[in-house]
Amino acid sequence: MAEPTLGRHLATFAADTAAETLPDEVVASVRARVLDVLGLCVAARPLPTSQAALAYVEEQGGRGQATVVGLNEKAPAALAAFANGVLAHSLDYDDTHLPSVLHPSASVVPAALAAAEASGASGQETVAAIAVGLEVCVRLGMAGYDPAAGNSVFFEHGQHATSICGTLGGAVAAARLLKLDADGALDALGVSASMAAGLIESNRNGGTVKRIHCGWAAHAAVSAAQLARHGVTGPPTVLEGRFGFFQAFLRGEFDGDEIVRGLGTDWAVPGIFFKPYPANHFTHAAIDAAIALRERGLPLDEIESITLGVPTPTVRTIGQPIERKRAPQTGYEAQFSGPYAVVAGLVGGGGLGVDLADFTDALAHDPQRRALMALVDVVGDERCDAIFPHQFPAVLRVVTRDGREWVQEVLANRGGPQRPLSDAELAVKFRTNAAALPEATADRITEEVHRLDRAPDVHGLMGLINRR
Numbered sequence: 001m002a003e004p005t006l007g008r009h010l011a012t013f014a015a016d017t018a019a020e021t022l023p024d025e026v027v028a029s030v031r032a033r034v035l036d037v038l039g040l041c042v043a044a045r046p047l048p049t050s051q052a053a054l055a056y057v058e059e060q061g062g063r064g065q066a067t068v069v070g071l072n073e074k075a076p077a078a079l080a081a082f083a084n085g086v087l088a089h090s091l092d093y094d095d096t097h098l099p100s101v102l103h104p105s106a107s108v109v110p111a112a113l114a115a116a117e118a119s120g121a122s123g124q125e126t127v128a129a130i131a132v133g134l135e136v137c138v139r140l141g142m143a144g145y146d147p148a149a150g151n152s153v154f155f156e157h158g159q160h161a162t163s164i165c166g167t168l169g170g171a172v173a174a175a176r177l178l179k180l181d182a183d184g185a186l187d188a189l190g191v192s193a194s195m196a197a198g199l200i201e202s203n204r205n206g207g208t209v210k211r212i213h214c215g216w217a218a219h220a221a222v223s224a225a226q227l228a229r230h231g232v233t234g235p236p237t238v239l240e241g242r243f244g245f246f247q248a249f250l251r252g253e254f255d256g257d258e259i260v261r262g263l264g265t266d267w268a269v270p271g272i273f274f275k276p277y278p279a280n281h282f283t284h285a286a287i288d289a290a291i292a293l294r295e296r297g298l299p300l301d302e303i304e305s306i307t308l309g310v311p312t313p314t315v316r317t318i319g320q321p322i323e324r325k326r327a328p329q330t331g332y333e334a335q336f337s338g339p340y341a342v343v344a345g346l347v348g349g350g351g352l353g354v355d356l357a358d359f360t361d362a363l364a365h366d367p368q369r370r371a372l373m374a375l376v377d378v379v380g381d382e383r384c385d386a387i388f389p390h391q392f393p394a395v396l397r398v399v400t401r402d403g404r405e406w407v408q409e410v411l412a413n414r415g416g417p418q419r420p421l422s423d424a425e426l427a428v429k430f431r432t433n434a435a436a437l438p439e440a441t442a443d444r445i446t447e448e449v450h451r452l453d454r455a456p457d458v459h460g461l462m463g464l465i466n467r468r
Contacts, residue, residue, distance in 0.1 A: 006239040006259045010136050011186035011239060013263050014172035019128035019453075023378070027453050029270040030130045032426055033095060035449040036274060037109040038465060039433035040094055041069040041087040049211045053086040057468025065118035067462040078222040081170075084110035086215030089162070091356065092335045093213075093278040093433070097268065099389035100141030100161065101152050101281075107217035108133040108173055115174035115222055116458045129173040131269055137169025138268040140239075142258040144250050150389055151313050153250045160198030163213035165247060167196040167311025178229050188225040190234010193245045195220035200419060203464040208332065234328030274415040274426065276352040278359055279334075283341035285394035285410040290345025291353050292408045293302035293398060300346060302400040303372065308338050309381030309395035311388030319378025326373045331359040339376035342396065343369045351432045352425060387411060391418075441467045 004012070010141070037380050044050050057079045064074030068083045075083070088094055096103055109130055118125040144153045153163050154161035171192035175185040188399035198213040226236070239245045239259070246254040277287050286308050310318065318338035319325055330336040334344075340359075347369065349358035363369060384393045391412050398406040412418040427446065434442045441464055448461040455461070 006256055007186050007189050007236055008182070009263060010139070010239075011172065011189055011259050012182045014132040014136060014176055015182040015185040017128065017132055017178065017264060019124045020366050022128060022131055023267060025270045026131050026267050027127055029272070030127045030134070031353075031449055031452055032274070032423075033105045033134075033272070034109055034113075034130070034452060035430050035446065036095065036426065037084075037088045037105050038445060038449070040091055040106075041110075042436055042465070043093075043433035044087040044090040045070040045436070047090055047211075049090055049208045050087050050216040053083050053212070053215060057083045066114040067117060067465060069465050072466060077114040077217075078210045078219045078226065080117075081111045081114035081222045082215040082219035084114070084215070085218030090211040091278045092280055093356070095275060096273045096281045097138045097141060097271075098273060098293050098391065100138060100165075101155065101389055102137070102161040102165055103214070104134045104137040104141075104162075104166060104169060106214035107163060107221065108137055108170045110214070110219040111170030111221040112173040112177060113458060113462065114218070115177040115225065117462055118456055119177050119179070121177045121459060123452040125177065126458055127453045131178040131267075132176065133169040133173025134269050134272070135169075135263075135267060137165045138272070139259050139263070140165040140168055142268075143159070143246070143254045143256065145255070145258070145389075146253065150311075150385070151379055152389075153253050154320070154447055155200070157249070157251075158199055158201060159249060160200045160210070160213050160240050163198035163217040164196040166214060166217040167192045167220045167224075168245075170218050171224040174222045174225035175228060178225050180225065180229060184228050184442035186236060187228035187233045190236070190238040191227050191232055192224035193225060193234065193238045196245075196249075197384055206329075206333065257395050271417050273413060274421050276415050276421060276425070276429070276431075276456065277354045278356045279338045279354070281319045281413070282310065282320060282392050283336075283338055284413055284415075285392055286310070286318075286338055286341040286396060287345040287354050288410040288414055289394050289396035289408040290342045291348070292410070293406055294346050294348060294394065296406070296408075298346070298398060299400065299404050300372065302402065303375060303398055304401050305399045306342060306372070306376040307397045308376055308378045309384055310338065310378060310463065311384045312380030312386065314392065315378055315380055325378065326376065327370060328364045329361075331361050331364055334359050334364045337373075338378040340364065340369070340375035342376050343372045346372065346380060352428060367465055383409075383411075391416070399418040438468065
């Protein structure tokens with residue numbers, strides 16, 4: 001008998017993993033990620049890109065199947081997944097897996113919630129579908145990680161691994177919720193691979209299209225599962241085939257062992273990093289270092305120069321072109337700016353240290369912040385290089401006019417396994433993000449999420465998200 005293809009391995013895992021056998025830490029992690037995503041969706045509603053996505057969904061019409069955060073009427077499941085995926089990723093506040101450097105939940109959770117609502121799936125099945133979807137997403141990302149280069153091959157090709165791998169992970173999650181067997185899940189995987197997309201040029205030179213990526217991934221995921229349910233098939237060799245996923249995206253540079261090693265027993269899901277700050281994850285250690293220097297008494301009006309040392313591969317994202325990074329034009333651009341991250345930490349902010357309110361268009365142009373950003377250089381650091389991409393470390397050096405050098409190292413990211421966010425800290429993040437909701441509604445959502453694996457369906461939870 002021929003060895004099963006990589007796609008068959010993933011499809012069988014996704015369809016046949018029994019919900020009741022999931023490890024407790026996986027179930028708890030999924031619940032926390034659902035709460036995180038819902039809070040992010042509420043917080044992102046006012047953004048112009050969110051309003052554009054919601055307007056687009058309203059224009060499409062169709063049968064109401066699933067809840068859209070920010071709309072009173074339900075939408076077709078794929079369109080609901082699209083809108084909620086856009087909102088979930090728009091603030092750059094969603095979780096991150098390392099070292100693959102992708103954001104799994106922003107695509108997989110919206111796709112799964114929409115499919116669960118449309119199909120009437122139980123809460124337990126929804127949790128299981130999200131778990132296997134996240135796992136598939138991460139394993140595909142890791143198959144495209146180059147240990148020698150210490151970077152994602154997707155990234156090197158200008159591709160957004162988050163939305164590309166998220167499409168396939170979301171597809172198998174949706175397939176499970178639509179009650180497809182392993183053959184159907186393999187077809188959904190095969191169909192979704194032809195829909196996966198995303199370019200990251202906007203990280204360097206502007207544009208808001210990146211905010212759409214996870215929405216389109218979630219839309220494609222649900223659509224692929226629905227098409228598979230109606231009989232559209234995909235190639236069983238969709239991943240490793242001569243003209244398959246890995247050839248098309250990675251020119252054949254992939255590690256198939258990352259797909260199958262420990263599949264079903266060694267779960268990556270609990271180790272996915274939560275974000276404490278609403279900015280590109282490469283900037284987080286810089287924020288922590290700056291906060292620590294502020295707490296040590298660094299006098300801001302005496303600063304002569306600031307050097308932010310980071311892993312060399314991240315300099316192009318948060319430090320180039322340096323003139324643009326020192327003078328972001330919008331709050332969104334500030335989220336990808338190393339100089340702005342340092343200044344935000346030095347000045348101080350809300351939430352868990354720096355909050356959404358600290359990344360606005362007005363603050364990006366604030367004279368004090370601009371003056372401090374002008375002093376910041378972003379450089380590659382050898383010690384950080386040795387740790388990246390398993391962490392996104394930073395070494396911050398500040399020289400004051402009296403000749404003193406202030407140094408702060410942050411070598412492990414807050415929100416990851418070495419420095420996890422507590423349940424209380426995750427609750428602070430959700431409450432802050434969901435501030436537009438009545439306090440009683442936010443409390444109810446939290447309660448519903450905490451019992452999601454015991455709920456008869458997701459209707460009760462999703463019915464709360466637009467309540468005023």
